[in-house]
Amino acid sequence: MRTMMFKKFFSLMLITIIYSLVSANEPKVIYPFEDSSHEERFLSLLNELRCPKCQGSNLAGSNAPIANDLKREVYRLVKSGKTEEEVKTYLIDRYGNFIVYDPPFRPDTYALWLGPLFIFLITLSIILVLLLTRFSNSKGNQ
Structure with a gap:
C-alpha cells in the first residue's frame, strides 16, 4: 500500500518537473x-x-x-x-x-461611459427618497 502511494507520488512529481522544464524552454519571440x-x-x-x-x-x-x-x-x-x-x-x-x-467617447459608446453615472444617480436618488420618507414618517409619529 505504501509503495503504491510512493509510486503515484513519485510519478506525479516527475511529471510536474518534466512539464515545468519543457514549458520553461518555450521559444520566445x-x-x-x-x-x-x-x-x-x-x-x-x-x-x-x-x-x-x-x-x-x-x-x-x-x-x-x-x-x-x-x-x-x-x-x-x-x-x-x-x-x-x-x-x-x-x-x-x-x-x-x-x-x-x-x-x-462616441455615440456608440455613450452607454459604456455614462451608464455607471446614471446607475449611481438612480441609486443615490432612491436612497434619498427612502431617507426622506423615513425622516418624515418618524417626525409624523412623534
Whole structure:
C-alpha cells in the first residue's frame, strides 16, 4: 500500500518537473528595434491593447494565436513609423472598440461611459427618497 502511494507520488512529481522544464524552454519571440523609442512605443501598445480572444488580458500577457498575430502587426506598424494613435485607429477599424481598454467617447459608446453615472444617480436618488420618507414618517409619529 505504501509503495503504491510512493509510486503515484513519485510519478506525479516527475511529471510536474518534466512539464515545468519543457514549458520553461518555450521559444520566445523577440522583436528587435534600432530605436529605443520605437521599442517603448511597441511595449506600451502591447500593454494598452486587449487580446480579442482572452477576456481581460492584454496583448503582452497573451500567447493566443490571434494575440501573436496582432503583436506582429503592431511590430510592423511601429517599425514603419506609425504613431500610437495611428496604430490604435488601424486596429479599432479592424477589431472594433473592444481592442482598446479605453474606448473613445462616441455615440456608440455613450452607454459604456455614462451608464455607471446614471446607475449611481438612480441609486443615490432612491436612497434619498427612502431617507426622506423615513425622516418624515418618524417626525409624523412623534
